Each structure stands twice: as structure tokens, then as C-alpha cells.
Amino acid sequence: MRTHDDIEEEKAVGQVIDRLAARYPQLPYAHIGDVVRSELRVFDGRPIRTYVPVLVEHEARALLRRETSGHTAG
Template sequence: MAVNDEDQQIAALVRRLAAQFPTFNTGTVEGIVAEIHRGFDGRPVRDFIPLLVERGALRRLSATG
């Protein structure tokens, strides 16, 4: 997966999660997603990173909200 594709998928993820969790402002959702995404920095295989980020963000948002 190209980095640009990954960035687009992460941006789409933020939009989906912000719509799914309207009690959180978009900045909060972006921060959570960015923090989880940074945890995968330096990993050579990038194909499933957006999915893993989504799972982590869903867990955190569900537990917090």
C-alpha cells in the first residue's frame, strides 16, 4: 500500500468515527486515531495498518464514550 493510500484511508476513518461517535469532537477523534497510527511507525508491512488503527480507535472511543 502506498503511503498516500494509507493517509487517505486514515482520513476516511476519522470521518467515519466522528460520525459514529458524535459526542466526541472531530479533533478528539483525530488525536486518538493519530496516536494509535503512530504506534505503527516503522512497520514494514502497511497493508493492514488502517484496519488495526480502526480497531484500536473503536475500542478506545467505545470505552470512553
């Protein structure tokens, strides 16, 4: 059963995906979502989830930055 915290985390992760999609418009939205969800799985089973979306965003941004280095937007 999903808790209030689970729902809030899902919303926060969706916002992470949206922010990264705006930052990396040259990448497909679905790919950014896959990267974020992959980073999220690193935290599966961890009891303290408060900062998980922030940590996930940081790691996903680093991966996407490496993917797009040398590419120009637009």
C-alpha cells in the first residue's frame, strides 16, 4: 500500500524529471525519465527517504551532463 510519503516522493521525482527535461531539451523526455528512475533504484529499501529526490536529481544531472557534453542545445 502506498503511503503519503510514497506519493510525495513520486511527485518530487516527477518534478525532477520535468526540471531535467527543461535543462536538456535535446534529450528525449522518456530517456531522462529512465535515467532518473535508474538513479532512484539505488535508494530502494533505504529507510530514510527525505532527501532521495534531491540526491537522485544530482546524480541524474551529472549523467545527463556527461551525455550531452560537446552537444549544443537547439
